[in-house]
Amino acid sequence: MKKLLASTVFAAGMVALSGAANAAECGTVTIANMNWQSAEVLAAIDSIILREGYGCETEIVAGDTIPTFTSMNEKGQPDFASEMWINAVREPLDAAVAEGKLALIGQPLKDGAGESWFIPKFIADAHPEIKTVADALARPDLFPAPEDPSKGAVYNCPAGWGCQISTGNLFRAFKAEEKGFVLVDTGSGAGLDGSIAKANEAKQGWLGYYWYPTSLLNNYEMVPLSNGAEHDKAMWDGCIMKGAECADPQPTDWPKTEVYTVAVADLAQRAPIVAEYLGKRAVSGSEIQGLMAWMTENQATGQDGAMHFLKTSPDVWSAWVSAEAAEKIKAAVN
16 A cells, blocks of 8 residues: 555656646747637637646737737747738848747648638629729729718728738729728727628628638638739838838739748747647648637637637647647646
């Protein structure tokens, strides 16, 4: 009995020491929680896996593309952003990577992503001549502004999102105001989604910025429009993404959309186990779309969505972690 008790105490001590070693190796990790659905649930998944699987102390902090990038670049916090759409900050991000301040660690969306100005499919079907942004801007009557239906509306992104800057400058590049349009501030991600939902339910025209993957596009069929021009990198980086500094914006196509997990450069040295995990973590389009659809249907938070994913998709996430970590995570979430 004494031997059994001693061995039990020893085993418990070894588990505790193992947990302490993991925590010491990992330390405290801060994770940016961007305010759109896929980024929110990825941040929560990362937090739970790192905490339960590797003993990290995790803290999720509120974020948005430009404020988060600026904070990471200038202050070294947070430690990483699970999902950053880098087109919005490509020029300064390239400089930060070259200077050794930040690093790109993996691509969280396995099948990629995209962004564009969209119109509802029922408008595209009724007006097959509308293929480009210029085609849509020739018909302000099809996309009435909420405050003044005599004008057309282009719906913009919320403040703090990189697409607010690009859409604002493309609005000027396409001379949309001269063509009878106003730029509508949607206020928040929920406001942008709500404007699309309201237009589709009312079978009313809608024109504005959106992206994929999102759960909203599972519910409402939207058609992306061509910008009718090749991508001009110099124009995009040097003007379109410069806000009001862009004195003479010209039409250009969107750059190829790239989404990365962005981390402070010393994370790999300070917490190699975190960097190793982030380099492996990636979800397919069908996986993230299905998860976001479940979240929308159940009015679930990112934390709720993360728990649902970890409970129902161990075959997916187990490939990102060690066998020992996988068992700890399963025990924690089930």
